[in-house]
Amino acid sequence: MSHVQWLEEFDNRMGKAAERVRFFHAPGRVNLIGEHIDYNGGLVLPAALHIGTTLMIRPRQDQWVRLASLQFPETGEASIHALPEAKADVWTDYVYGVMQELAVDNKPVRHGYDILITGNIPNGSGLSSSASLEVVVGYALMTMEGYAIDRTKLAVLSQRAENGFVGVNSGIMDQFAVSQGKKDHAILLNCDTLAYEHVPFQIQGYKLVIGNTKKRRGLVDSKYNERRSQCEAALAVLKTVHPELEYLAHLSPDAFEQAKEAIEDETVSNRAQHVVYENERVKQSMTALSQGDLKVFGELMNASHMSLRDLYEVSCTELDVMVEAALAIEGTLGSRMTGAGFGGCTVSLVKEEAVPAFIEGVGAHYEEKTGITPEFYVCEVGDGVHECSHEATITEV
């Protein structure tokens, strides 16, 4: 749709008014490598995608905030003086949650607005449509209200909205990547200290292909909590050898090899091994990417998948089938599950010419083995949240 058609859509839903409609966009994100180590003091390497969430906003003369989305039938209407205090289990929770957190940060929304959302991130697939929504809402409202924006604070505030109002216990990586993303760069992030660095992600001749297994993630919360307590158990034992050790991921592979015998439980030892080596792989990825060595980066992606599958045990048949099929395609440099696991998406680095064969070959093989029709998204690494110029076109949903 053209910009003019979007404006017509806005007027159809919200009614006409003299004030200008402004457009904002926040990306989705994919984690390139560094999985399940954020809560172990490790480094993650996410990147913002070009698919994302677009928000159209127009000031109102009264105190009402009115909300609509092209992807969901529910609408919202709330007075800025009496925001809902409890969630209603609809998408508008994310918006009210962010508004509440803005007020906590002394940046209350002081005017009424009409807001229309549209997005093209598949929901619930681990590409963070929720973080994208939160961050675009926060950024747009702060811009409209004339507040200075600190992107790291915006990420933290959005995460608080998701943890608190919405009640989903997620880490900071998603909101951080959505907020701080940079075109053709990945973000090296320490989720504990929020220290970060933009790492060039120059993949000329190659494409990032995201494969959606369409497998619904079940039991993720209990498995996640189990992994966390196993990591705590490993840390407690390793502390008897290295009393100064604060986080598992701070241990070097060499130090781990020397100390690992202290861990009697094999499962716990495997979990720790994943964390230590995955963190090392993130560092090696950074070097490889800075040198433009995509082959090495691909190999690190493959090693990451095997470790998540065999040592951390957070993969599933669907993810494994998709990764295996991806690696069978000539032109695939690397492929791995991305996100929490047990379903969701894979990310692969594929030679540009091979992308059609990849989508067809992996799709057919996956469907034959699992009976599920997957989806593929050929992604560009885009910018973090921003206001769009009036000429900007919105990606078709």
Ligand code: ADP
């Ligand atoms: P993920 O973040 O992995 O995509 P979540 O379950 O955390 O999955 O978030 C998905 C939810 O975010 C949706 O169910 C909806 O409530 C909200 N959301 C995402 N995109 C939109 C959109 N375009 N319009 C309205 N709500 C959205």
Ligand code: MG
């Ligand atoms: Mg989410």
